[in-house]
Structure formats: structure tokens, C-alpha cells
Amino acid sequence: MKDMASMIPTFDDVVAAHRRIAPYIHRTPVLTSSYFNELTGAELFFKCENFQKAGAFKVRGACNAVFGLDDDKAKKGVATHSSGNHALSLSYAAGRRGIPCHVVMPRTAPEAKKAAVRGYGGQITECEPSTTSREAVFAEVQERTGAEFVHPYNDLRVIAGQGTCSRELMEQTDGLDAVIAPIGGGGMISGCCLTLSNIAPDVQIYAAEPEQADDACRSLKAGHIIADDAPVTVADGLKVPLKENTWHFVSNYVTDIFTASEQEIIDAMKLTWQRMKIVMEPSCAVPLATILKYPEAFRGKRVGVIITGGNVDLDRLPWMAG
Amino acid sequence: MKDMASMIPTFDDVVAAHRRIAPYIHRTPVLTSSYFNELTGAELFFKCENFQKAGAFKVRGACNAVFGLDDDKAKKGVATHSSGNHALSLSYAAGRRGIPCHVVMPRTAPEAKKAAVRGYGGQITECEPSTTSREAVFAEVQERTGAEFVHPYNDLRVIAGQGTCSRELMEQTDGLDAVIAPIGGGGMISGCCLTLSNIAPDVQIYAAEPEQADDACRSLKAGHIIADDAPVTVADGLKVPLKENTWHFVSNYVTDIFTASEQEIIDAMKLTWQRMKIVMEPSCAVPLATILKYPEAFRGKRVGVIITGGNVDLDRLPWMAG
Known part of the structure; x- marks a missing residue:
């Protein structure tokens, strides 16, 4: 068995991944919203992986x-x-x-x-x-x-692949102060850490998590992985726990993890659909929900927000009764 | 009173409008979908005015x-x-x-x-x-x-303004065989006619209309304006009748008007949300519904599809019961 350090992917792996996958993925657009900029006092750049092939960054x-x-x-x-x-x-x-x-x-x-x-x-x-x-x-x-x-996130090839998203985001924006993404198992966040720690080490990396599935937040505070058994949240992509490969990145590079309540997530999701006219999953609304909840952390900053996916059951939207 | 001919806006009016309004509007993106291309056998270019300021081309x-x-x-x-x-x-x-x-x-x-x-x-x-x-x-x-x-559509300044949309669409695509847009009062279609008859006269212009509000279709066949009193359709932006200024353009430049049933419109709307991850109004789904219904008219062609707006009541989506 190889030791951990030799297995951790490098930025070269991200570059190689980007070359390898380019024919099969979209270079997704970055959208802005004057409405959300006014509402938050930050300048937000939404990287729209909901428009990605198969509907998600994965x-x-x-x-x-x-x-x-x-x-x-x-x-x-x-x-x-x-x-x-x-x-x-x-x-x-x-x-x-x-x-x-x-x-x-x-x-x-x-x-x-x-x-x-x-x-x-x-x-x-x-x-x-x-x-x-x-x-x-x-x-x-x-x-x-x-x-x-191929594990959904605790796989070094997968983490290197996810790192291509924040690489594009940096190319598509004229500098950022921070990037925020939802965290479940930590694949996307690990990719952000891998890429940004190499090409933009001053960019702060934040993760956003449902209060009701806040195992990553508690892990970061405790200094070791805490896994919840069966968390219940509308953000159904974020129920899974960190694993050793994603914990490496989260523990070393994430500035902070913010949490939001179910209602805050649903409100942010609905508001994004209303104002930005995009279909996105509940998980994607967690970053915006936390930006609205903790504006002082983001005010005056240029913030990349990763919209992770758009595969929603349109017959069961979380703001509909029943 | 001036005679009609001297009042009809020219393409110069569209160019002047474009310069005038540029600081206040978005140059909206054109999206493509390999899924819908395969489904229809056409190459579709969706001009996304649902992302426009105030949520619509208007x-x-x-x-x-x-x-x-x-x-x-x-x-x-x-x-x-x-x-x-x-x-x-x-x-x-x-x-x-x-x-x-x-x-x-x-x-x-x-x-x-x-x-x-x-x-x-x-x-x-x-x-x-x-x-x-x-x-x-x-x-x-x-x-x-x-x-x-300022009348919603029977106003020459308004028609010249709407003409800027198809001008952008032509700049953003590498040539089109046809453009299709929904028709209610005819403001958008008139703008398309005004612009395309000048800069791309070979492009066929189609309009799409709900079966249950098919006054424009019947007008085109009859050769004069037919106005329905109070049509009932889920495509609530398309209930209004043609007026003399829009009739001028429709009667002179529109190749054909296709209609779709309520269910076909709702199905096309839901499918677009699911596959393209965009929030759009029922009215915007009428063109795609007719392309799916009459594929032989579009197969093998490069077709611009105007997504006119995204202001939807998310609490009352047409595919939800009640």
C-alpha cells in the first residue's frame, strides 16, 4: 500500500483531467445577477454546473x-x-x-x-x-x-476531475476573493482545494451545509471525520459523510463551513429560480442561503458560487405542499 | 394623420433602438441542447430572453x-x-x-x-x-x-425594440434557416419580420400559437385580423389579438403559424425545464411543442427558437394538480 502523500493528486492531475474530459463535458457558463449582488452586498459569480452534461458537475x-x-x-x-x-x-x-x-x-x-x-x-x-x-x-x-x-467522491481520479470546475471558474472571472460550494462527501470542495491552493492560494474556500446534515462542519471543528448515520434534509445530495481523501483537502484548505436551515435552503432555492430563471437542485441553494445568513463574511467580496446540479423532480418541488 | 407606409419602422430604427437600449438590457445567451437536437432532428438555437432584464424580451x-x-x-x-x-x-x-x-x-x-x-x-x-x-x-x-x-405591442417604437432580439440571434449563430417565436399580439414576431426581412431575407419566419387561442393562425388564413374575445390557455402571454401594426408584419412576412394543444404545451414546457434546466413561461414552450408536433417542417434545419420570458408563478406550475 502506498502512503497517503504519494497518492494525493497534484494540480498536474487536474490539468491532465481537463485535457482528457474536455470533449465530453460543457465549459459551463458563469452567470451574474444584479439582484443578488444588491441583496448580498457581494459580487457573486455563479458557475452553472446545472447546465453540465448529465445535469451535474459529477x-x-x-x-x-x-x-x-x-x-x-x-x-x-x-x-x-x-x-x-x-x-x-x-x-x-x-x-x-x-x-x-x-x-x-x-x-x-x-x-x-x-x-x-x-x-x-x-x-x-x-x-x-x-x-x-x-x-x-x-x-x-x-x-x-x-x-x-468508481466511488462517487472518495476517489483520487474523481477529485482531480472535479478540480477542473474551479479552474474554469478562475479563467472565466477576473479574480475572486472567495469560492463557496455545497459539501456532502466533499468531492467538489476537494477539487476546489486542489486547484485553488495551486493557482490562486489567496482565494478563501468556504463550504455550505444543511444544519440537519452538518457532519462536515462538526468534523472541521473536531479535527477528525464525524459521520452521521442517516441525516434528513431537502438537500439530498449532501447526506453522505466525508471520507479520508476528501477529509485531507477539507481539513487542510477550507476556511470555514457555514450551515443553513431547511427553510433557508428552500427559500434561497425558490428565490434563485425566480430571479435567475435557472432550475437547480436544493443542494445548490445552500451556499446562497449561507451568504444571505452571514452577509458580513462576504460583503464587498468577489465570490464564486458553484451551482452543482439541476436534476430535480419537477413534480415534487420542496416549496409545494404535500 | 400619416399614411401607413411612412409610419412602418425600418431596419435603421432597429439599429437606433439597439444603440439606445444597450446599456439597459442583457445581450442574452443562445443555448443549445444535444438532447433536443436528437429529439427533433433539427439544430435548435434557443435565444434565452427569460434571462433578460425584468425577465422578458418586452x-x-x-x-x-x-x-x-x-x-x-x-x-x-x-x-x-x-x-x-x-x-x-x-x-x-x-x-x-x-x-x-x-x-x-x-x-x-x-x-x-x-x-x-x-x-x-x-x-x-x-x-x-x-x-x-x-x-x-x-x-x-x-x-x-x-x-x-406605450402599448404592449401595437406601437412602432416597441416593434423596433423587439427587432433587436433577432438581430442578436443572427449575430450569435452562424446562419439560420428558420426562426420561430410564440405569437400573441405579435410584437416579437413583428420585430423578427422587420429585422430578418432586411438582414436575412432567406430565413423563414414561423409563429407558434396555442390551439385554444389560435386567432393569429386564423387571421393569416383569412387574410384579415380575427380577434377572439377571451381565449383560455395556459400560455397566458398569448391571449391578446393582433392589431394593425403587427398585422402588417405578420401578413407580409410570416411563412406559417403552427398550433399546439394545452397538453402539448405543458409537456414541452416541463421537458425544457428538465433537460435545459431553465425556468421559462408556458408561452415559450409553444414553439418547441409545434416543432415536436410538425418535425418534417424543421428536420435538418438550423432553427432559432425564441424563449420569450421566465416570469412564472412557481407555486402554480401547470403540471401540478390543483
Whole structure:
């Protein structure tokens, strides 16, 4: 086993990832809003990964993992367990390379999510909705197929891929004082840390998290990973805990982690839809919710805000009753 | 009274409008979608006026009218009767010039719409929800204030302003075979006709209309304006009839008008939100609904699609029950 230091990706890995994935991803636009600038007293630059291929930034890391495989490994395909954007993104990436993608999903996952994964070419194997069943079924799938496991975030290829997002953001803006992104498992934030600590070390890196899933915030304060068992939040992309690779970046480079309540997240989400006319996930609203809650941390600054994805169930919007 | 021909705006008026309004409007982006290209067999270029100031293309015409006034006239302000995007846009434009904007709205209009107009600085005078009351109240407001009437679409300054949209679209794309936009009163379509007949006369101009408010389609077939009394459609920006100035352009330059059912409009709207991650009004979905319904008219062509606005009540989306 290699020691940790030798495994940590470098900025060269981000540059290599960017070259590798460029044909398969969008260089997403950066939007501004005079309304939100007035409201917050900051100058905000929204990096719109909701417009990304497969609807989320996760396609960056997934493509880097898939297109970095040598031909022999690639032939056997890739595999993951996820019912979210990583499953879509890995299916998309594998489809572009023409290799299989195996996704283990709970039998109870919404039919729409299964259909979306299949729509991108993913092959679903169902498990029972428990960790034991998921692990057993995933092991069986890997054994049977020999597919390469690509973890949603605790994977160095994935982190290097996510690092391409903040690289574009810096190229698209004329200097920033801070960048803020939502934090779940920490893949996007780790990518920001990796890139910004190299090309813009003065830029402060903030993470934003639901109060009801504030394990990363508590981890940062405690100095070690704290994992919650089953947090409940509308920001369903942010329920997962940090793992050792993302903890390395979060613990070394993140200035602070702010939290917002469920209602603050929903209000910020609705306000963004109303004023910016973009469809984005509840998770993406957490950064803006915290900027509105702690304006003194951002006032007068040029702040990059990463809108991480746009895959929303339009029949179940969080501000609708029922 | 001047004769009609001498009053029709020319492309020089569009160029002058563009210069006049440039500081107050966005040059909105043109988005593409590989998903919709595959689905339709056409190459679609979506001109996103939902990202426009005040949330709709109408701000182009409103700004041209407001900033074209001489100082003496401007001092007395502008006035209109509208409960839709024109009221917001005229309020925004007047606010930027620092002059009053008087809006006559039915007492029964949704509180959210009144709040939005006031949010942009418009001064509302309420009338009863009848044409008689509206005309009487509007006459009283004009008499009292001396404000300049700016009609939502049957106004040559407004038409010249809307013509700037298709001018940008042509600059932003590498040639088009056709442009399609929704048609209500015909302001946007007239602007397209004015501009394209001058700078790109080979581009076919199509309009799209709800089946349940198909007065423009019937007018084109009949060769004269047909006005419906009170059409009912989810595309609430498209209920108004053509008037003489817009009829001039529609009757001379529009190749065809396609219609779509309510369900087709709602489906196309929802699909656009899902796949393009943009918030747009039901009216904007009518063009895509007709492209999906009549693919043979568009297959293999490069088609500009004008997304006219994004001011939607997020609490009452048309695909939600109730």
C-alpha cells in the first residue's frame, strides 16, 4: 500500500483531467445577477454546473475516471453504488467510451431515477435498501463483471476531475476573493482545494451545509471525520459523510463551513429560480442561503458560487405542499 | 394623420433602438441542447430572453419607447394597461430613466403581479375587471398625468425594440434557416419580420400559437385580423389579438403559424425545464411543442427558437394538480 502523500493528486492531475474530459463535458457558463449582488452586498459569480452534461458537475470526475482507464480495464466496464448524480454521470461517461456501467441501486429508489440511469445507458442491479445488502450485491456485481469501482467522491481520479470546475471558474472571472460550494462527501470542495491552493492560494474556500446534515462542519471543528448515520434534509445530495481523501483537502484548505436551515435552503432555492430563471437542485441553494445568513463574511467580496446540479423532480418541488 | 407606409419602422430604427437600449438590457445567451437536437432532428438555437432584464424580451421595446422620449415628454412619465411582462418592463425602463410609470391593472389581478410591478417602481391604478372600466380609468390617468401611452405591442417604437432580439440571434449563430417565436399580439414576431426581412431575407419566419387561442393562425388564413374575445390557455402571454401594426408584419412576412394543444404545451414546457434546466413561461414552450408536433417542417434545419420570458408563478406550475 502506498502512503497517503504519494497518492494525493497534484494540480498536474487536474490539468491532465481537463485535457482528457474536455470533449465530453460543457465549459459551463458563469452567470451574474444584479439582484443578488444588491441583496448580498457581494459580487457573486455563479458557475452553472446545472447546465453540465448529465445535469451535474459529477460528470467531470466520472469522465476522468472512465477515460483514464487503460483499454484492458475499460473493457470490463465500471461500477458504482449511487442513486444520485454520480450514477447518471458514470453511466454517461461509460456510454461515451462505449463500455458497460453497472449501478447498484436500492429496489425502493424512485422509478424516475432508475429510468434516468437507464436513459444514459447504465445497467441497474437492484439491492435491498440496507448497507448490508448493497455491499453484498455490489461485491457480487464486481466479482461477476470485473468492473472498475468508481466511488462517487472518495476517489483520487474523481477529485482531480472535479478540480477542473474551479479552474474554469478562475479563467472565466477576473479574480475572486472567495469560492463557496455545497459539501456532502466533499468531492467538489476537494477539487476546489486542489486547484485553488495551486493557482490562486489567496482565494478563501468556504463550504455550505444543511444544519440537519452538518457532519462536515462538526468534523472541521473536531479535527477528525464525524459521520452521521442517516441525516434528513431537502438537500439530498449532501447526506453522505466525508471520507479520508476528501477529509485531507477539507481539513487542510477550507476556511470555514457555514450551515443553513431547511427553510433557508428552500427559500434561497425558490428565490434563485425566480430571479435567475435557472432550475437547480436544493443542494445548490445552500451556499446562497449561507451568504444571505452571514452577509458580513462576504460583503464587498468577489465570490464564486458553484451551482452543482439541476436534476430535480419537477413534480415534487420542496416549496409545494404535500 | 400619416399614411401607413411612412409610419412602418425600418431596419435603421432597429439599429437606433439597439444603440439606445444597450446599456439597459442583457445581450442574452443562445443555448443549445444535444438532447433536443436528437429529439427533433433539427439544430435548435434557443435565444434565452427569460434571462433578460425584468425577465422578458418586452424590456427591449419598453426601453426603446422610454429612452426615445424627449425630455419634456419624458418628465410626465409613461403609462400602460397590462398585468403581464409589459407592465414590468415599462416600469423597469421608466425606473432606469427616473420617470414615473403608471400601470392600470384590474383590481382582481394576482397580488404577486401587483407586487412585481411595484418592485420595479411602477405606480398601479386599479380598475374593475372589464374593458369599459379599464378604458375609463386609463383615460383618467392619462388626463391627470399627461403620461405617454406605450402599448404592449401595437406601437412602432416597441416593434423596433423587439427587432433587436433577432438581430442578436443572427449575430450569435452562424446562419439560420428558420426562426420561430410564440405569437400573441405579435410584437416579437413583428420585430423578427422587420429585422430578418432586411438582414436575412432567406430565413423563414414561423409563429407558434396555442390551439385554444389560435386567432393569429386564423387571421393569416383569412387574410384579415380575427380577434377572439377571451381565449383560455395556459400560455397566458398569448391571449391578446393582433392589431394593425403587427398585422402588417405578420401578413407580409410570416411563412406559417403552427398550433399546439394545452397538453402539448405543458409537456414541452416541463421537458425544457428538465433537460435545459431553465425556468421559462408556458408561452415559450409553444414553439418547441409545434416543432415536436410538425418535425418534417424543421428536420435538418438550423432553427432559432425564441424563449420569450421566465416570469412564472412557481407555486402554480401547470403540471401540478390543483
